[in-house]
Amino acid sequence: MATAADIAPRNDRELVSAFLMEATPDQLFKAWTTPALYPEWFCPKPWRAEVTRMDLRPGGGSEIMMYGPDGETHPNSGVYLEIEPGKKLVFTDAYAEGWVPNPDSMMTAVITFEPQADGKTLYVARVGHPTVEKKTQHETMGFHDGWGVVAQQLEAVARTL
Numbered sequence: 001m002a003t004a005a006d007i008a009p010r011n012d013r014e015l016v017s018a019f020l021m022e023a024t025p026d027q028l029f030k031a032w033t034t035p036a037l038y039p040e041w042f043c044p045k046p047w048r049a050e051v052t053r054m055d056l057r058p059g060g061g062s063e064i065m066m067y068g069p070d071g072e073t074h075p076n077s078g079v080y081l082e083i084e085p086g087k088k089l090v091f092t093d094a095y096a097e098g099w100v101p102n103p104d105s106m107m108t109a110v111i112t113f114e115p116q117a118d119g120k121t122l123y124v125a126r127v128g129h130p131t132v133e134k135k136t137q138h139e140t141m142g143f144h145d146g147w148g149v150v151a152q153q154l155e156a157v158a159r160t161l
Contacts (some may be wrong), residue, residue, distance in 0.1 A: 015137045017125040017147040023158035025113035026086045032111065033156040034077055038064065041067070041094050041153035047095075048075075053097075056083055061097030076135050081108070088112050103132055106138060123151060 007018035021028065035051035040121050042049035046069040053063035059079055065128060066074040079097055082090035092108035095101060107127050114122040129135040 005097055007122075010126070010133055011128075015127045015129070015135060015139060015143050017098045017127075017144065017151060019123050019148075019151045019155070020116070021121045021123045021151070021155045021158070022156050023116060023121055023161075024119075025115050027158040027161045028121055028154065029089070029112045030161050031131045035043060037157055041150060041157045042066075044149040045153075055097070056080060059097070060086070078102075079129055086113060106134055123154075125151075 002033035008015050030113050031041060033056055035054050038049045038051050043066050044062065047066055049064050049066045051062075052062050053061050055061045058081060060079050062076075062080060064076040066076060076093065077096055078091050079095050079099070080089070080091050082088060086118070088113040090109070092105070093102055094105040094108060107129050109127075110124075110126040112122075112124045112126075113118070114124070116122055127138070127147075128141070131136060
């Protein structure tokens with residue numbers, strides 16, 4: 001059985017964030033798929049996020065607005081590619097709803113929730129980028145620290161469900 005420390009990028013355009021969490025796959029999946037919970041976990045605080053659209057089906061649209069402490073806003077739109085309740089979410093910003101290509105695409109994320117024998121969950125976020133430059137940009141923006149904080153916040157919210 002793989003551990004969080006065993007998870008490595010599969011290519012030079014992928015970043016990975018993996019954690020062993022004290023929440024079930026169903027709890028984590030529910031936190032990821034419940035719009036009202038996003039302000040509690042989706043951005044490192046003091047940032048916060050609001051879901052303005054979540055159509056949970058392959059090809060369904062996703063729109064999240066992130067708000068910074070100094071009034072900054074950062075829209076995050078895309079589509080869901082694959083959904084396996086309690087197991088996996090795959091989404092990308094490479095397209096907007098209706099399969100409209102996004103020329104400024106940053107990533108495709110594969111989020112998996114793997115149950116462990118001890119009742120914990122191996123949470124893995126594999127984030128692929130269209131180019132090495134985009135991967136480097138995402139890493140420089142604070143991918144590892146940011147996604148790590150978000151994972152901790154996600155776990156805390158999921159444990160309440």
